[in-house]
Amino acid sequence: MSAFLATLSRELRAYFFSPLAYIVMAVLLVVNGFIFWLIVSFLSDPRASTGAPLELFFGQTFFFWLILLFMTPVLTMRLLSEERRSGTIEVLMTAPITEAQVVLGKYVAALSFYIALWVPTLAYAGVIARYSTVDWGPVASGYLGIVGVGALFLAVGVLASAVTRSQLIAALLTFVILVPMFTFGLLENLINNEIAKQIFGYLNLWQHMDDFAKGIVDSRRLVYYASATVFLLFLATRTLAVKKWR
Amino acid sequence: MIEAQGLTRRYGDFTAVDDLSFSIEEGEIVGILGPNGAGKTTTIRMITGFLPPSEGRVTVAGKDLSSDSVGARGSLGYLPEHVALYEEMRVVEYLAYRARLEGVGRSQARGLIADALSRCLLEDVREQIIGTLSKGYRQRVGLATAILHRPKVLVLDEPTIGLDPKQIIAIRELIRELGRESTLLLSTHILPEVELLCDRVMIIDRGKIVAEGSPESLRANSAGDSTVRVVLKGSPPDAAAILSALPDVTRVEAAPNGRFEVICAGTADPREAIFRMVVERGWTLLELVQSRASLEDVFVRLTTHEKPTAPRASEVVAQLDENAEEVTE
Numbered sequence: 399m400s401a402f403l404a405t406l407s408r409e410l411r412a413y414f415f416s417p418l419a420y421i422v423m424a425v426l427l428v429v430n431g432f433i434f435w436l437i438v439s440f441l442s443d444p445r446a447s448t449g450a451p452l453e454l455f456f457g458q459t460f461f462f463w464l465i466l467l468f469m470t471p472v473l474t475m476r477l478l479s480e481e482r483r484s485g486t487i488e489v490l491m492t493a494p495i496t497e498a499q500v501v502l503g504k505y506v507a508a509l510s511f512y513i514a515l516w517v518p519t520l521a522y523a524g525v526i527a528r529y530s531t532v533d534w535g536p537v538a539s540g541y542l543g544i545v546g547v548g549a550l551f552l553a554v555g556v557l558a559s560a561v562t563r564s565q566l567i568a569a570l571l572t573f574v575i576l577v578p579m580f581t582f583g584l585l586e587n588l589i590n591n592e593i594a595k596q597i598f599g600y601l602n603l604w605q606h607m608d609d610f611a612k613g614i615v616d617s618r619r620l621v622y623y624a625s626a627t628v629f630l631l632f633l634a635t636r637t638l639a640v641k642k643w644r
Numbered sequence: 645m646i647e648a649q650g651l652t653r654r655y656g657d658f659t660a661v662d663d664l665s666f667s668i669e670e671g672e673i674v675g676i677l678g679p680n681g682a683g684k685t686t687t688i689r690m691i692t693g694f695l696p697p698s699e700g701r702v703t704v705a706g707k708d709l710s711s712d713s714v715g716a717r718g719s720l721g722y723l724p725e726h727v728a729l730y731e732e733m734r735v736v737e738y739l740a741y742r743a744r745l746e747g748v749g750r751s752q753a754r755g756l757i758a759d760a761l762s763r764c765l766l767e768d769v770r771e772q773i774i775g776t777l778s779k780g781y782r783q784r785v786g787l788a789t790a791i792l793h794r795p796k797v798l799v800l801d802e803p804t805i806g807l808d809p810k811q812i813i814a815i816r817e818l819i820r821e822l823g824r825e826s827t828l829l830l831s832t833h834i835l836p837e838v839e840l841l842c843d844r845v846m847i848i849d850r851g852k853i854v855a856e857g858s859p860e861s862l863r864a865n866s867a868g869d870s871t872v873r874v875v876l877k878g879s880p881p882d883a884a885a886i887l888s889a890l891p892d893v894t895r896v897e898a899a900p901n902g903r904f905e906v907i908c909a910g911t912a913d914p915r916e917a918i919f920r921m922v923v924e925r926g927w928t929l930l931e932l933v934q935s936r937a938s939l940e941d942v943f944v945r946l947t948t949h950e951k952p953t954a955p956r957a958s959e960v961v962a963q964l965d966e967n968a969e970e971v972t973e
Contacts, residue, residue: 404744408730415732485728489789492692493745494718643695 401495405503406510409477413511422472426465426515433461434522450533451526456540456611463580463604466551471572473512474555475565477504478638483563487642497638501556501631508552509545516544536613543610546623547603551576553630560637579603645670645797645827646691650700653686653851660686662851663700670796673823675842676831679947683851684831685725688801691829692722705796718747721795721826725802727786731775735766735785738774739792746793756792763818764788765811779806787815791822798826804837816840835943849947862942871935872915876902877928886925890917902930 413419437454440446456462478501481487490500526532551572558571583602589595599605606619646668653661661683668674678684689695691702693709693716702709707716730738739760743753761767764784769777774785783806790798803819804812819841822828832838838845839859847855847862855862876883879902887904888896892912897905908914915932922929 400747401745404741407744408733408741411737412730412732484731485724485726486730488689488694488724488726488728489722489786490745492694492717492720492722492724493742494714494747495745496714643689 401493402499402503405495405500406507409504409507410510412476413507416476418472418476419511422469423515426469427518429461429465430455430519430522434519438526450536452523452532452537452540453611455522456543456607462544462607466547467573467576467580469512469515470548470551470555470576471558471569473508474552474559474572475569476559477508477556478559478634479563479565479568482642482644483565491642497635497642501560501635501638505552505556505631505634508556509549512548512552513545516541516548533613536611539613539615540607540611542615542620543607546610546620547607549627550623550630553627553634554579557630557634557637560634560641645672645705646829647703648687648691648700649702651687651690651697651702652699653683653690653695654698660851661690661697664848664851664853665700666846666853666856668827668829670827671823672844673819673828673830673842675838675845676829676848677833677835677838677845677943678848680833682848682947684848685801686851687848688725688799688829688831692720692799693717719796721790721793721798723786723790723798723800723803725805725831727782729774729782729785731773733774734771735774735777736761736770738785739788742789742792748793756794760788760792763791763821765814780808780811783807784811784815787818794825796826797829798822799829801831802833803830804832804834847943847946854946855942870908870912872906872908872913872918873931873933873935874904874906874918874929875931876904876922877930878902880925880927883927886921887918890914890921 434451434455437451441449441451441454478487481490491497523532523534523537554575555568555572558575559565559568561571562568579601580603583598583606584604586595586598586602586605589598600618600622606616609616609619646666648667649665651661651664652659664683664687676684676687686695690697691704691709693702693704693713696710702716704716705719707719709716730741733741736757739757740753743756748756761770764787766781766784766788769781774782777785783803787800787803790800800819804815807815816837819828819830823841830838830842843858845855845857845859845862846853874887883902884896884898884904887893887906890906892908892914893906894909895907897907899905906914906918913934915934918932919929
């Protein structure tokens, strides 16, 4: 436990000391702020259909995905690849720590930082609550979706970072896996075969987020994120065990 | 304290370490010597649990590295050949992180960190960011991490590399001190260092142990020819011929400035005969030194596979000389 906590706190510290993290944070806030403004001004037009701003924010626009697809690789690319490139992996893995503790420590640090990046967007809900009424249920489930999908995406990033010594390759690899993972589910609407349609439907992340934003929490989806995350982190642990000295 | 049995490591078709077995007792200081590519670092990486052996097993402080890896690693302190550190951290921060990684409690860590900083002469850079430190300081930060948690077994791969002569002396002093507290395995290229520090030496070549024993016993066993160096003032022209005529002398090599290397068979000692002869002739004797077979001779002899005149041997000697000079300066 001590070894896990040591890794976690070191990685968190590394996030907050790196300029990259601040760039990601700034870009995220600017983009989110702009989208939020766009949505609010759209909805405040008397001719617009009625709708909840935060529902649109997380659900029906593609902005959320755009941010997520670009942000995840940047957050995870360094985690394991840099240890191997610089050689710090040698003193790390000769300390009394298991590969699983290393992977988990780094993953939890990335997830914590990711969650910290979204915290300022709570202000949007606060702003709406001041001038209008907010249905807090869908807001909560929307954030649950953000954390769930983020957890899955970051696990992909951690695995990619375990595979290579190069941060750039790790980032590209993450991106190349995430894009199909996201678009794959969209095929649901292009397939007529009933069984295939159901499978794609199960994996349709867009639909997932749409439902989360509306306040629909489907436990099968949470099971999907959790199981896929655990599997990916397990693969990352095995990869690290095999590749650490190469 | 360290027990290796049938340790083997293959990289594809290449066998880097070949069926190595040895055991290091508690409190011993053991040196691993060998030319570049002999398998020193591979062996050390297998002992520290970084590299899984292809065959064989290692136990550290009674714990098997494959079945109780974390336990075995817990009693180890390790300074790798290439010291890699987290560049963005401060020296104290890094040590605090390492202490936590080793499972040292917060209250205890404070004292241990202060101790490691002072022993490795790092007090003046404790608040500096590691990325800004020179090679010598980084090396010492690496050493401080290795000794931080007072491990039972210390493994140091080339500990004095990149240090200036003053630091080398200080670090050697520290290593000797550490040798009183822990079992120490030391790999080095610098032969005088082995003679100065180690109770026992293992010479490794091509992944096998080619010789093992105390520095003295290794020297004694390599019963080669003994050499006496004679320096005569004004280098008398017929000196070489006269010296060769002395009993037991097999060969004389003349060097400039009146220097002669008198090579004798076995353990014969011609110094007395040389002295009398010089006095008889009325020459002036400036130097008369018997050189014992050095560990370097043993090393070169054991790890040279081509003819002694082949480039590789001379390269090795040249490098060793360089190292020796570096150290003695």
